[in-house]
Amino acid sequence: GAVVSQHPSRVICKSGTSVKIECRSLDFQATTMFWYRQFPKQSLMLMATSNEGSKATYEQGVEKDKFLINHASLTLSTLTVTSAHPEDSSFYICSARDWYNQPQHFGDGTRLSIL
């Protein structure tokens, strides 16, 4: 149980393009999902907390207008990287938990490459 699916797994696009990444909880409902970013050979850094039916909470230094988060249902959160530039190239990973006091389960990430 507690499977999190991310789509797409890889995106390559031109600078200036907006890219949407989906995160789905397949076998449970997730009122809260989390978005992380990971650069090569580095650790995961929390970007934002996505709450179903309300605005996302962003970590310090993360531009909310750059990284749009929508959590429209209990099984889906989306992250849109708007007007992406090469410095936005990274590995974006989402996570979700199925119950309070349970560990977060992660998707397999989206490799974003901006040319």
Added chain:
Amino acid sequence: GESVGLHLPTLSVQEGDNSIINCAYSNSASDYFIWYKQESGKGPQFIIDIRSNMDKRQGQRVTVLLNKTVKHLSLQIAATQPGDSAVYFCAENMGGGGADGLTFGKGTHLIIQP
């Protein structure tokens, strides 16, 4: 700022031997700790967790030890196998078990040699 960190970036272990991965945390308010395994190109995979009211927890071939006095966390993997080769992260959280996002350590690359 306060963060979770690791002592060793790379650990090489002979197949069949036991391995120990260490993690130091600085936030004394942290009350929930998790170990994740990340293989290349994939997301972190949950291994084991422990709450601050415990000092040891065991799973299948894995044991997590928590020393709150020195703010130290360790992951022991018994009888290592080739499939154990991966990057291991400790993560910490305040608030009782995942209500907020996790703070990750820097990661240790575990290499299992045949």
